[in-house]
Amino acid sequence: MTVLVTGATGNTGRRVVAELHRRGERVRALTRNPAGARLPAGVEVVEGTHTAPETLTEALEGVTRLHITATAGLADVGTELVNRAVDAGVRRMTMVWGGYVGPTEQAMAESGVEWTRLEPQEFMSNTLTWIDAIRSDGVVREPYDFPSALVHEADIAAVAVTALLEDGHSGQAYDLTGPEVLTPRQRVAVLAKTLGRDITFAELPHEAAIDRLMATGVSREDAEYVIGWYADPPAEASTVVGTVEKVTGRPARTFAQWVTEHADRF
Numbered sequence: 112m113t114v115l116v117t118g119a120t121g122n123t124g125r126r127v128v129a130e131l132h133r134r135g136e137r138v139r140a141l142t143r144n145p146a147g148a149r150l151p152a153g154v155e156v157v158e159g160t161h162t163a164p165e166t167l168t169e170a171l172e173g174v175t176r177l178h179i180t181a182t183a184g185l186a187d188v189g190t191e192l193v194n195r196a197v198d199a200g201v202r203r204m205t206m207v208w209g210g211y212v213g214p215t216e217q218a219m220a221e222s223g224v225e226w227t228r229l230e231p232q233e234f235m236s237n238t239l240t241w242i243d244a245i246r247s248d249g250v251v252r253e254p255y256d257f258p259s260a261l262v263h264e265a266d267i268a269a270v271a272v273t274a275l276l277e278d279g280h281s282g283q284a285y286d287l288t289g290p291e292v293l294t295p296r297q298r299v300a301v302l303a304k305t306l307g308r309d310i311t312f313a314e315l316p317h318e319a320a321i322d323r324l325m326a327t328g329v330s331r332e333d334a335e336y337v338i339g340w341y342a343d344p345p346a347e348a349s350t351v352v353g354t355v356e357k358v359t360g361r362p363a364r365t366f367a368q369w370v371t372e373h374a375d376r377f
Contacts (some may be wrong), residue, residue, distance in 0.1 A: 113137045113173050114275060115201075117161035118180035120148050122236040123207055126268030127178050128154055134276065141170055161185065164192040171199035176275050179219075181209030183333075189215025197222050203281075205229060205271045210340070225281035227274035231267050232288050232348045233259045235369040238298060245302070245377050249310045253295045254320035255341045256312070258349040260288035261298075263364035266355045273358050285354050290363045292349050298366060305370045306377055317342065 114131055118124035119140030131138045132151045142148050145156045157170050162184040171177075177196050179185075185192070186209075193215065196204065203225040208216055212228075219226045241251045267287055274280035293301070296312040303310040315323070317338060324334040340348075355363035 112175050113139055114176040114178065115139045115141060115170060115174040116178045117141045118182060119150065119156070120144070121180060121182075122234065122264045123267050123271075124178070124180055125150070126265050127271050130268055130272045131275070134272070136276070139170065139174065141167075161192055162188055164188055164195050167192075167195065168199075171196060171201070174199060174201055176203045177201045177205075178271055178275060179204065179206040179215065181207060181213070181215065185209070185215055186213045189213065190218040193218040193222050197224055203275060205274045207231065207267060207271070220282075227271075227280045227282075228284040229267060229271055229274075230284055230286050231262045232286070233261045234264055234267075235261045235289065235366055236264045237261075238302075238369070239373070239376065241302075242377055245306075245308075245310055249308060250313050251295065251299050251310065252313045252315040253341070254315045254317050254338055256294045256296050256314065257341055257344050258292045258294050259344070260292050260349055260351045261366055262287045262289045262355070263366075263369050266359070266363050269359045270355060280358070285358065286347060286352050287354050288351050288363070289355075290351060290365055292351060293366055301367055302370055302377065305367065306374055 114136055116124055116128050119128050120142045128138055128140050128150055132154055139155045139157060140150055141157055141159050143160050145158050148156050150156055159166055159170050204219055205227045206219055207229045216228055244251050270285060270287060299310050299312045320338045321334045324337060325331055
């Protein structure tokens with residue numbers, strides 16, 4: 112059995128690859144830059160992107176299980192990606208959604224093969240966007256101090272791998288959270304304590320937050336969606352659920368654990 116992992120060098124994809132490899136599975140990792148992939152020895156690394164499914168004939172050869180991560184541009188080609196995967200012989204898929212059920216998620220659910228959709232709330236790895244601010248002046252600026260049940264990317268990966276390898280998860284949409292609810296101000300306090308530094312939180316005006324996100328290359332439409340989500344997050348975003356432990360058999364990781372793992376990056 113060969114498992115193809117798209118977005119294999121991303122925050123979640125990299126963890127999926129590592130866990131599959133640890134379990135002794137044959138893994139094929141899809142990435143735009145194989146030379147800089149830095150994946151475990153023994154993992155087959157192939158060049159490509161799931162947003163260009165017409166180029167993936169060789170990458171899909173012999174693949175029976177597929178992991179997809181929603182990224183920009185996937186919605187336009189997701190149905191083709193799923194159809195090509197099914198035609199190539201893929202019989203089980205997992206997907207980390209992009210925050211809503213779009214064309215790719217719908218195509219997967221209608222594909223006729225086993226599928227599991229992963230619906231994580233806010234990723235703990237979003238905290239990495241604070242690195243420059245913390246290094247420069249120790250002030251984290253965000254538009255809203257909203258409560259969030261952040262989930263560790265390793266827990267998302269663990270659920271994905273379980274669903275890929277074990278039976279009993281087909282047709283499931285798994286809401287994924289961490290074990291606690293924290294606001295950005297509270298996350299900053301955890302960072303300050305763990306790093307042993309003075310770090311403060313300051314609220315950023317709504318429009319300034321949109322401008323900041325657009326400066327990174329994000330479209331205005333996407334920036335308004337993201338900041339709008341922060342302004343009025345759904346109830347699920349601040350509701351802790353036990354899916355990670357139910358699926359994997361162990362408790363979800365805390366934000367303090369995440370900070371400890373990434374302390375050297377700040």
